[in-house]
Amino acid sequence: HVQLVESGGDSVQAGGSLRLSCVASRATSGFPFMAWFRQAPGKEREGVAAIYSYNPNIGDTYYADSVKGRLAISLEVANNTLYLQMHLLKPEDTATYYCAASGGPVYGPTKLRTRDYNYWGQGTQVTVS
Secondary structure (H helix, E strand, O other): OOOEEEEOOOEEOOOOOEEEEEEEOOOHHHOOEEEEEEEOOOOOOEEEEEEEOOOOOOOOEEEOHHHOOOEEEEEEHHHOEEEEEEOOOOHHHOEEEEEEEOOOOOOOOOOOOHHHOOEEOOOEEEEEO
């Protein structure tokens, strides 16, 4: 049974920064991809950033166009932890942010198709005003 536990969500002013964390209950090298998704009220869940977790290409990253240059995904393998560093936050970044991990292949150029991810955390709330 895989557990993903997010933390780090908060209320911040526009232009501020936050770092989200996601701790996995098993080694992240066991997942081909890990990613962050977000869902705002009344909207569909959307992919934000993904990272390749397998050797030898561990660390390859993929981003949604809306967050390129402002958000950075990273992986700390020793601690089974996935991060999302967020800078220059905007009100439109307000959402519940979810950590996800794939149990198999992930398709598409951005690696952010919701249906390719099998394991999900409970989410952490980010509010930007």
